[in-house]
Amino acid sequence: QVLLKESGGALVHAGESLRLSCVASGGIFSDYAMAWYRQAPGLPRVYVADISSDGTTNYVDAVRSRFTITRDNTKNTVYLQMNSLKPEDTALYYCNAHSTSDPAMNYWGKGAPVTVLS
Numbered sequence: 001q002v003l004l005k006e007s008g009g010a011l012v013h014a015g016e017s018l019r020l021s022c023v024a025s026g027g028i029f030s031d032y033a034m035a036w037y038r039q040a041p042g043l044p045r046v047y048v049a050d051i052s053s054d055g056t057t058n059y060v061d062a063v064r065s066r067f068t069i070t071r072d073n074t075k076n077t078v079y080l081q082m083n084s085l086k087p088e089d090t091a092l093y094y095c096n097a098h099s100t101s102d103p104a105m106n107y108w109g110k111g112a113p114v115t116v117l118s
Contacts, residue, residue, distance in 0.1 A: 002027040002107040004095045009112030012085055020080040020112055022095030032105075033098055034071055034078040038091035039111075045094065051078065052100075063089075085116045 008020040020036070035050035049059045049069040057069050068081040078095065092111040099105035 002032070002097050002105075004097060004107055004109035006093065006095045006109045006112035009093065009114050011115040011117065013117050014086055016085055016116075017081070017083045018085060018114060019082070020093055020095075020114070022078045022080075022109055024076045024078075024095075024097055027097070029076040029097075030073045031099065033100055034069075035096040035098070036069060036078075036080045037094045037096055038089075038114075039094065040088075040091040048093070049080065050096075082114070085114075087116045087118045090114060090116050 003025045004022055006020060006022045008018060010018055012018055030053055033050060033052045036048040037045050038048050039045040047060055048063055049057065049067055051057045051069045051071050059067060066084045071078045092113050094111045095109040097107045
């Protein structure tokens, strides 16, 4: 069982930056691929970015040039640096840990709220 705890959510204005953190416990962090998803009010949860155990990253097009996902295996932590925030980035941001070899090993945090005012 992997437990994930997000932090860093806040209310900011358009154009500002924010960094989300997600600390994992209960598993071997370096074994998992990590991802961020977000869910805007009234909409389904959608993929934002992911980082593999070897550091390979992927992004949804909407955030590719503005967000950066990184991980620190010594701190069991994954980060999402968000720059040039837009009102449409407003959402609850969820951390995800998953094994690429075992679909049953898929874990979620409870989310961190991000609100971007215009």
